[in-house]
Amino acid sequence: MLSSRQQQEIRACCETVSFDVSMAAYSTFKAGGPAAALADVQNQDQLAALLEYCRREAIPWRVIGRGSNILVTDSGFNGILFRLGAAFRTVGLKNESEPEVVAAGGGCLLADLLGWCRRHGLGGLEFLAGIPGGVGGAVRMNAGAFGHAIGELLHSVSIIGADGVVKQKTADMLSLGYRCCTVEGYDPNQAIILSVTLRLQPTDGEQIARDMQNYMLQRKKNQPRGVPSAGSFFKNPENDYAGRLIETSGLKGARVGGARVSPVHANFIINDGGEASAADILELMHTVQEKVKKETGIFLEPEVHIF
Ligand SMILES: Cc1cc2nc3c(=O)[nH]c(=O)nc-3n(C[C@H](O)[C@H](O)[C@H](O)COP(=O)(O)OP(=O)(O)OC[C@H]3O[C@@H](n4cnc5c(N)ncnc54)[C@H](O)[C@@H]3O)c2cc1C
Known part of the structure; x- marks a missing residue:
């Protein structure tokens, strides 16, 4: 439980925060207990300020994406759950000189990233079509299907740790395994992926659309809907x-x-x-x-x- 003083101080760092929030509404399971606070952080400064506050007050925290691979126990999470807001949802080329490297915010929906890649004729991520969730969650889980995982295309990640320091890590500095991604020196549950870059291949947009459609059809056939x-x-x-x-x-x-x-x-x-x-x-x-x-x-x- 957060005291009313703590609630006020948290709100001073980030207005888009709610207290005692049922996580059933924020997980695709539509089940789970309450979080003491759910903060939709709008930018890196807010996030850094809240991480500093959690450190000072010894408040547990964790980041969530779209809640498609989590279950919060009925007794709840007695701390702050962060979600990455608007500033973390951008997609674009990393820079003009590398037209195959896409940069996406950790809070960007996978579906939005895939849509952008299709429109810009950059292929490689089609196998992710139909997987709910955000980019940060997908990289943390090394999400994948049909024999591929997002880590195969990862170029770099930008992460913020519990100490509030932001670091860039190239893919070779990560340990990518089956449904897991860790970074040396970080507790994986205390490292927030702010953004990622992915190296893709120029591909015809219509071909990308067809491949995505096929992957989605296979999902529909084999999974409960x-x-x-x-x-x-x-x-x-x-x-x-x-x-x-x-x-x-x-x-x-x-x-x-x-x-x-x-x-x-x-x-x-x-x-x-x-x-x-x-x-x-x-x-x-x-x-x-x-x-x-x-x-x-x-x-x-x-x-x-x-x-
Ligand atoms: C119908 C359905 C089908 C699915 N099919 C597949 C599939 O084919 N393949 C597959 O791999 N998965 C699948 N999933 C699981 C899920 O969609 C993926 O694991 C997804 O990548 C999780 O993303 P999320 O944003 O929802 O993360 P969440 O579920 O919110 O979080 C999952 C984990 O990632 C962490 N996390 C979230 N965001 C960040 C961040 N920015 N930085 C660091 N850590 C973060 C959380 O703390 C948590 O530990 C499926 C889920 C559903 C409901």
Whole structure:
């Protein structure tokens, strides 16, 4: 809980802040407890001032993007969640002398980045079509599909750490793995990606549009539609698929309260009817982990970030 003094001081740094906010409204799961504060930071100065305030007052913080891969427990997050506002949502060429290097703000929607690339005839990111979320979240998660991940095209990132210092890191200075990206010397949950640059290839815009359309169609065929979820809940173990293991363990359709293993794709936990609590989802997660471990000997690690 933030005291009323702290709330006032936080508001003095950033007017676009709300207190005791249910995170169900800010996650694609449509479930989860409250955050003590949700601050939509409008520029780097506001962010630096709030990070300095969190340091001084020992207030926990974390950044979120579009909430498409998170679950906040029902007891809530007792600190400030940052979201990157307008100043962090730009897309453009890094500079005229490098016409294949695109710069995008960490708060930019992936869909907006992909639309810009299509209009400007720069290809490479089409496989991301249909993945919800922002650029910062996608890089943090090294989001990917169809055998590719965003990290393959990453040129550099600009990050701000808990100390408020902004640093540029080239891609070779990052550790990019399966659904994860870390930077040496930083706690990955305490490093905010402010912007990124990506090296793309000149490609016909219509071809890009067709490829994006095809990727989206494949998603529509294989994934549950119109129900709240965070996409694939578990990471695929090496040389196998979490969905296959869950299905062969007889858990397709399994339910705890409002949480259900999707009957369409067993690696999706869905919030069926929109009434699931975070506790329902976590209990179902544990049930799946235990049964799959018992049946196959494999422990499924969640891909979704739970805090
Ligand atoms: C229907 C559906 C389909 C999906 N399909 C895919 C898929 O095919 N492939 C795939 O990889 N993912 C998929 N996802 C998961 C999700 O969309 C991606 O992981 C996405 O990149 C997360 O972005 P976000 O902005 O929503 O991040 P959030 O969910 O808000 O955050 C995820 C993590 O990133 C961190 N983070 C967010 N922004 C920043 C930032 N600026 N700097 C540093 N850290 C940050 C957060 O602290 C958190 O730890 C799917 C999700 C849904 C709902």
